Amino acid sequence: MQWLNINDAGFEGAFRKIVNDRRDGDANVTRQVDTILSDVRARGDAALSELTARFDNHTLSSDTDWAISAEECKAAFDGLDADLRDALTLAATRIRTYHEAQLPEDRDYTDADGVRLGARWHPVDAAGLYVPGGRAAYPSSLLMNAIPAKVAGVKRLAVVTPTPKGVVNPLVLAAAHLAGISEIWRVGGAQAVGALAYGTERIKRVDVITGPGNAWVAEAKRQLYGVVGIDMVAGPSEILVIADGQNNPEWIAADLLSQAEHDPNAQSILITDDAGFARQVEDQVDVQSAMLATKNVAQKSWQDHGVIIQVDDIAQSIDLANDLAAEHVELAVDNPQPLFDGIRHAGSIFIGRYAPEAVGDYVAGPNHVLPTGRRARFASGLSVLDFMKRSSFIELDEAALKAIGPAAATLAHAEGLPAHAISIESRLK
Amino acid sequence: MQWLNINDAGFEGAFRKIVNDRRDGDANVTRQVDTILSDVRARGDAALSELTARFDNHTLSSDTDWAISAEECKAAFDGLDADLRDALTLAATRIRTYHEAQLPEDRDYTDADGVRLGARWHPVDAAGLYVPGGRAAYPSSLLMNAIPAKVAGVKRLAVVTPTPKGVVNPLVLAAAHLAGISEIWRVGGAQAVGALAYGTERIKRVDVITGPGNAWVAEAKRQLYGVVGIDMVAGPSEILVIADGQNNPEWIAADLLSQAEHDPNAQSILITDDAGFARQVEDQVDVQSAMLATKNVAQKSWQDHGVIIQVDDIAQSIDLANDLAAEHVELAVDNPQPLFDGIRHAGSIFIGRYAPEAVGDYVAGPNHVLPTGRRARFASGLSVLDFMKRSSFIELDEAALKAIGPAAATLAHAEGLPAHAISIESRLK
Numbered sequence: 001m002q003w004l005n006i007n008d009a010g011f012e013g014a015f016r017k018i019v020n021d022r023r024d025g026d027a028n029v030t031r032q033v034d035t036i037l038s039d040v041r042a043r044g045d046a047a048l049s050e051l052t053a054r055f056d057n058h059t060l061s062s063d064t065d066w067a068i069s070a071e072e073c074k075a076a077f078d079g080l081d082a083d084l085r086d087a088l089t090l091a092a093t094r095i096r097t098y099h100e101a102q103l104p105e106d107r108d109y110t111d112a113d114g115v116r117l118g119a120r121w122h123p124v125d126a127a128g129l130y131v132p133g134g135r136a137a138y139p140s141s142l143l144m145n146a147i148p149a150k151v152a153g154v155k156r157l158a159v160v161t162p163t164p165k166g167v168v169n170p171l172v173l174a175a176a177h178l179a180g181i182s183e184i185w186r187v188g189g190a191q192a193v194g195a196l197a198y199g200t201e202r203i204k205r206v207d208v209i210t211g212p213g214n215a216w217v218a219e220a221k222r223q224l225y226g227v228v229g230i231d232m233v234a235g236p237s238e239i240l241v242i243a244d245g246q247n248n249p250e251w252i253a254a255d256l257l258s259q260a261e262h263d264p265n266a267q268s269i270l271i272t273d274d275a276g277f278a279r280q281v282e283d284q285v286d287v288q289s290a291m292l293a294t295k296n297v298a299q300k301s302w303q304d305h306g307v308i309i310q311v312d313d314i315a316q317s318i319d320l321a322n323d324l325a326a327e328h329v330e331l332a333v334d335n336p337q338p339l340f341d342g343i344r345h346a347g348s349i350f351i352g353r354y355a356p357e358a359v360g361d362y363v364a365g366p367n368h369v370l371p372t373g374r375r376a377r378f379a380s381g382l383s384v385l386d387f388m389k390r391s392s393f394i395e396l397d398e399a400a401l402k403a404i405g406p407a408a409a410t411l412a413h414a415e416g417l418p419a420h421a422i423s424i425e426s427r428l429k
Numbered sequence: 430m431q432w433l434n435i436n437d438a439g440f441e442g443a444f445r446k447i448v449n450d451r452r453d454g455d456a457n458v459t460r461q462v463d464t465i466l467s468d469v470r471a472r473g474d475a476a477l478s479e480l481t482a483r484f485d486n487h488t489l490s491s492d493t494d495w496a497i498s499a500e501e502c503k504a505a506f507d508g509l510d511a512d513l514r515d516a517l518t519l520a521a522t523r524i525r526t527y528h529e530a531q532l533p534e535d536r537d538y539t540d541a542d543g544v545r546l547g548a549r550w551h552p553v554d555a556a557g558l559y560v561p562g563g564r565a566a567y568p569s570s571l572l573m574n575a576i577p578a579k580v581a582g583v584k585r586l587a588v589v590t591p592t593p594k595g596v597v598n599p600l601v602l603a604a605a606h607l608a609g610i611s612e613i614w615r616v617g618g619a620q621a622v623g624a625l626a627y628g629t630e631r632i633k634r635v636d637v638i639t640g641p642g643n644a645w646v647a648e649a650k651r652q653l654y655g656v657v658g659i660d661m662v663a664g665p666s667e668i669l670v671i672a673d674g675q676n677n678p679e680w681i682a683a684d685l686l687s688q689a690e691h692d693p694n695a696q697s698i699l700i701t702d703d704a705g706f707a708r709q710v711e712d713q714v715d716v717q718s719a720m721l722a723t724k725n726v727a728q729k730s731w732q733d734h735g736v737i738i739q740v741d742d743i744a745q746s747i748d749l750a751n752d753l754a755a756e757h758v759e760l761a762v763d764n765p766q767p768l769f770d771g772i773r774h775a776g777s778i779f780i781g782r783y784a785p786e787a788v789g790d791y792v793a794g795p796n797h798v799l800p801t802g803r804r805a806r807f808a809s810g811l812s813v814l815d816f817m818k819r820s821s822f823i824e825l826d827e828a829a830l831k832a833i834g835p836a837a838a839t840l841a842h843a844e845g846l847p848a849h850a851i852s853i854e855s856r857l858k
Contacts, residue, residue, distance in 0.1 A: 086836065117527060254852035347820065354829070358838075360823050364833070404519070423785035426677070
C-alpha cells in the first residue's frame with residue numbers, strides 16, 4: 001500500500017505513475033491467443049475438443065459433454081435454497097427494470113426541405129455470453145450480460161462456460177434459467193470466444209460477444225473486435241473511495257477490500273482529508289483481511305496496488321478522480337452532490353454513506369460490467385445499446401433532391417468523385 | 430462482375446462466398462503497424478519526424494512544418510468559390526442539425542425501494558480526428574467526424590492529416606475552419622494514430638480517435654482499441670442497390686459506380702427482378718465508367734467485386750440484404766416501405782428513386798462514416814455517442830440499503846466474496 005499526501009513534493013510524479021500504471025497486458029498471452037484462434041477457425045469442433053481436454057480436463061464427446069440443457073438449468077434453479085432463489089430473482093427483476101429504460105427510440109421525420117430522415121434501432125441477431133467457470137463463477141455476471149441482451153430483443157443467446165473436470169456450477173445454471181437461456185456450451189477460454197466469433201460445426205456464429213473472463217478471454221475478444229462486436233477490453237477491477245473523517249472506518253475498509261478480494265491485480269484507492277481516519281481504515285483493512293476466506297488475494301492486491309491519498313480539502317478529490325477515471329467511485333461524505341457534479345469520468349458512482357459498491361454488483365439495477373484501467377475516460381458500462389445497432393435512413397422525392405442535391409454534386413466534383421455527381425445530376429436533368 | 434440468379438443450383442454457395450468474402454486484412458500490415466506504434470510510443474516526436482520524412486517526404490522542423498494554424502484555415506475558407514463555400518456551409522448546417530438530435534438524455538429517479546438511480550452522459554475530454562491526405566482528401570469526412578464531436582461537447586479536437594511533400598489541401602482546411610478546428614498536425618499514417626493515442630512532446634494524448642484512413646491507419650486504430658476509444662474498424666466501401674425494372678438504368682449505373690470509384694476493393698451489388706433492366710444497367714456501367722476521371726478504380730472494382738443478383742420477386746431481396754448487411758442500401762422501387770421495414774442490417778438506407786447514395790455522403794445530414802464488411806450486423810454509423818460516455822449512479826440511504834442490501838449480501842456469500850457481504854452487513858448492524 002502506498003500513502004501519498006497531496007502536499008508532498010513528489011506527489012504529482014507518484015500520482016501520475018498510478019494513473020499510468022497498466023495492471024494488465026502480456027505479450028505472451030497475445031501470441032498464445034492468436035494461435036488458439038487460428039486453430040479454432042481452421043478446425044472448428046476438433047480444435048475445440050482438443051483444447052478443452054488440454055485446458056479444462058473435460059472430454060467433449062456425447063451431446064451432454066458439449067452442452068447443458070434448459071432442463072438442467074431449471075432443476076438447478078428449483079434446487080436452490082429459498083433465500084438464494086429470492087435474492088437472484090430480486091436481482092434479475094431490478095436489473096431488467098433498469099435496463100428496459102435504456103431502450104432507444106427510433107427517429108423518423110421530414111424536414112423543411114422535404115427530406116425524410118431518421119434512424120432505426122434493431123437488435124443483433126445473436127449474442128454470445130462468456131461466463132467464467134472455476135473460482136470466479138458468478139451467476140450475477142450471467143444476469144448482467146444476459147438481461148440487457150434479452151431486453152434489446154436479441155433472438156439467440158449462446159452462453160459458453162468452461163466446466164473444469166466436468167464440474168458445473170449450479171448457481172450459474174440457475175441464473176441461466178432465470179434469464180431464459182437455452183443454449184449453453186461447455187467450453188471456455190480463448191477457444192470458446194473463437195468458436196462464437198467464427199462458428200463451428202456445432203456452435204453457430206454470433207454477432208456480439210460480451211462477458212468477463214481471464215486474460216486469455218479478454219485478449220481473444222480484443223483480437224476478434226471487428227469480426228464481431230464486443231463489450232469492452234476488461235482489466236482488473238478497481239474502486240476509488242472518497243471519504244471524509246465522519247465515516248465508520250470498518251465500513252470503508254470493507255469497501256476497499258470488496259474490490260481487493262476480486263483479483264491480486266485489483267486496485268483500491270482511498271482519498272480522504274483526515275489522516276487519523278485514514279490510519280484507522282488502514283488498521284481495519286489489516287484486521288478484516290486477515291479473517292477473509294479471500295485473504296490471500298485481498299492482501300496481495302492491497303499490498304501491491306492499494307493507495308491512500310491524503311488531501312487538504314475533499315473538493316480536491318474531484319480532479320484526482322477525473323484523472324483516475326475509476327471503474328467504481330464511492331462518495332462517502334455528508335453532501336455528496338457537489339462531488340458527484342464534478343466527476344466526469346467514472347464507470348459507476350455510489351453516492352452517500354449507505355451505498356457500498358457491492359450493492360451495485362448484485363441488486364441495484366445498473367450494470368456491473370464497467371470500464372476499467374482508466375477507460376471510463378472514453379467508455380461506458382454494458383447496456384442494452386451494446387446488443388443493438390442503428391441504421392440511418394434518407395428518403396427524397398424529386399423536389400427534395402432539387403433542393404439539396406446540387407450542393408452535394410458541387411462537393412462531389414470538388415472531391416474528384418465524378419460518379420457521385422452524375423448519380424445526382426442525371427436525376428435532375 | 431458476377432451475375433447470379435436466385436434460381437440457379439449454385440446460387441446459395443456463390444452468394445455465401447460473397448457474404449463471407451473479406452476484402453481487407455493483411456498480416457504484413459499488422460506487423461508493420463506494430464513496429465511503428467512501438468517506435469512512436471518510445472521516442473515520441475523524434476519517431477514522428479523520421480517516419481513523416483520517410484513516408485510523406487515532409488520535413489518536420491519549424492512550428493509551421495508541424496502544424497497548420499487557424500488563420501490558414503480561415504484564409505482557405507475565405508478563398509473558396511462562392512458555390513463551394515455555400516455547399517460546404519449547407520452540408521455543415523444539415524449535419525449539425527441531424528446530430529444535435531442524437532444528444533442522449535440523463536436519467537435520475539428514485540424507485541419504490543427508495544433507491545436513487547440513473548445515468549449521466551459526459552463528452553470525452555479530447556478527440557483525435559484522422560483526415561486522409563493525398564488522393565482521398567475529403568473535406569466532407571472532416572465535417573462528418575468533427576461536427577458530432579463538437580455537438581457532443583468535446584473541448585479539444587486534434588486533427589492529424591498527412592501533407593505529402595508539404596502540400597496541404599485547401600478544401601480540407603476550409604472544412605476545418607467551418608467545423609471550428611484549431612489544432613491540426615501535419616502527420617499521417619499509423620504514426621499519427623500512435624501519437625494521438627500515446628501522446629508525444631508536442632501532441633497531447635486524446636481519448637477517442639475517429640476518421641477514415643488507409644489499411645495502416647485502420648490497423649493502427651484496431652491495435653490501439655482499448656488504449657483509446659475508436660469509431661470502428663473500417664474497410665472498403667460498399668453499396669447494395671435494390672431496383673425494379675421501372676428505374677432509369679443510367680441512374681442506377683451511376684449509383685453503382687459512385688461506390689466503385691472510391692476504391693478498387695469497393696463493392697457494388699444490384700438486386701433486381703428484371704433481367705432485361707439488369708442488362709441495361711450493365712451496359713450503362715460500361716458506357717459511364719469509360720468516361721470517368723476515376724475510370725481505372727471504378728472499372729477495377731466493378732470487374733473484381735461487382736455483382737448482379739436476379740430474383741423472381743423483389744421481396745426476396747430482404748433476406749439477401751440482411752445477409753449482406755451492406756454499408757449503403759438503396760431501395761429504388763415504387764413502394765419501398767415494406768422493404769425498408771424488412772431490412773434489419775444496414776449502415777444507412779436510401780429510400781425511393783430520388784435518393785442516390787451520394788446525397789448522404791455530403792448534405793443529407795446523417796453520418797457517412799458507416800460500418801463496412803458486414804459489420805452492420807453489429808455496428809452503427811458514427812454518432813454523437815461515439816464521443817460521449819455514460820456513468821451510472823446509485824444513491825441509498827439506510828432504509829433503502831435495508832430494503833435491497835440483504836439480497837446482495839446473500840449473493841455475495843454464495844459467490845464466495847465475503848468482503849462484498851461485510852461491506853453491506855456492517856452498515857446494517
